[in-house]
Amino acid sequence: MRKIRLVNIVGTRPNFIKIAPFRQELKRRKNFEEILIHTGQHYSLNMSDYFIEELEIGEINYWLGVGPGTQMKQIGKIMVGLEKLLPKLDPDIVVVVGDVNSTMASALVVARLGLRLAHIEAGLRSFVKTMPEEQNRVIVDHFSDLLFTHSAEADQNLIREGIPPDRIFNVGNIMIDTLILTRSKWQASRILEKLGVQPKSYAVCTLHRSENVDNPETFAELLRILDAVQRIIPVVFPIHPRSKMRIDTLGLKKLVERSSNLILIEPLGYFDFMKLTENSAFVLTDSGGIQEETSFLSLPCLTLRDETERPVTVNLGTNIVVGRDKKRVLAEVNKILNGKAKKGSIPPLWDGKTSKRIADIIEEKVGC
Template sequence: MKVTIVAGARPNFMKIAPIIAAIKARRQEGRDIDYRLVHTGQHYDKNMSGSFFEQLGIPEPDANLESGGGSQAEQTGNIMVRFEKDLQEHPADVVLVVGDVTSTLACSIVAKKLHTRVAHVEAGIRSGDIRMPEEINRLVTDAITDYFFTTSEIAGANLSKAGVPGERIFFVGNTMIDTLLKHQPNFVQPAIWQETGLKAQEYIVMTLHRPANVDQEQQLKALMDAIVSASRELPLIFPVHPRTGKMLKNIGISAPNLHMIDPLSYLEFNYLVQHAKAVVTDSGGITEETTVMGVPCMTLRDSTERPETCTIGTNELLGINPAAIAPAFEKLFNNEWKPGGIPELWDGKAAERIADQLLALG
């Protein structure tokens, strides 16, 4: 079986790394499976250097389509044109896409129009918020996918409600957690630890990048003021997304305990998360990682496509009203935060299940 694996952004590579390792292991056993890795170039990330690939054990892509930049429509079109040529030159039995970025949508459409089967890793997750570009990508991709690899029973139920036959849904677990558990022993203490004299359980990590939180100056300022006020002067370590950085400069936020730093590598960032008292974020993926590491997490969103991080894990959905922040911090400081548990099959073996299922599908 020839599998073309598509990745377009940094989180995609963290999700496909264990799948590649599992395919390689089975090939070494003499099984009939091989892969080709295509990087669409959707996102340019200065941390996506050779060291990023080396640290996570990801081979260099077989092709980089260099499709970044432009509007959503321009980017989608560029990816489709370039991926169509690549897939025609390198036919596959299955195109495997992950997550919910523009590349996921674009390459799924191309594959289906070239009569190639599509497998979607992280299929079926839904936020219910159609205003999110990611939600549109999820819905369209899952409408044309052949094989659905899910991270939770909830995701499988979403697909069943949409009419997907049960024999095409495979509950395998979460490949992002495969990567986390594999590399947890290798986390690296970032420079900010020594620079600010951080101590375990005595600082807060925060990330913000979603439009609802950062595109309006008043909203961003209100959120930042509320977080600073509620933090009881604990250090706030804020690796700043470029999108957020532009707005922060405009509103001039500063506080003695607020440390705004450049984005960190995967191993450095998760070192901070693992030892933090809590995380404040609007990222979906981080809520999965905090759940597995048992770190309290406050999510500044009105909905989540990963409800298991709330119902089972350490995450709480606060919404985007700044007034919700102080009560959440009070609960944290009063040691009343829920301990949380780990969702089913988030055990570091999801990629192995995916590779075995691909072989079974033939």
């Protein structure tokens, strides 16, 4: 019996975090021939190479190198590159992760070529159709043959959309696999000493979503919220390139400069960021993955959005969706600092074994 030829496609920082444990699992098995394609959607050193090296992702077999450009240009370049490459590779199945543009562009090409597609992190829904990530999720899920979800809520989202239940598999959260597998390494990080901060004496902030940083009024509102929070506790802000650019182009630099306890730093590698996060008092974010990581770590998370596609982090975890309401944010911050933070539990199957479950299912369903 020949090996299953499986192609993994990645393009961004969150993709690397999710694909790392799955690729390691495939390497332990003798019946997979795995090929990794990197689209190059994240192309800067600290947004890409650091994660590849730290997470021991290994050799990138093919690099599309799409580089900078508008979303449409990146999507187009990815599709053209994959249209040429995938027929040559002739995979038994293509695996994509998450909800970024690389994921969606890959799914479209795979579908047009008549190949089988698996989606890791399927079924997430914010129910905001204007959100690019939501558009990507829906498209990818409806083209997928195997849909790997992280919660029962995600299963139900897919079933409501008419996707057959026999294509849906609740396997747990693959990001937690990475967190558990690398725990000893990221706990050894010296980032706190480098920044001169003590455990639980600071908060962490991340902002990158277009609805938060592309609109000058919205971004200014969020920076005013951060200004109010940093008056209570220092806020470390590893700033995404998109957010940094917007501060300059939208004329918000003075608003940032007046916040003396808002500590802007360059984006961090995975190990430094996880160490910084685990030792913070709480996190302010618009990131989906961080909502999950903080729930696993039992760390308070305040989500600066009006909704979340990860309600399990609210229903079971430590996440609170606060929107851009300064009064509510400050009220929750004060609760946290006064020892009254929301308590949570770890969702089912978030146990570090998701990659094994996915590989088992692919072996069963795609075995040659």
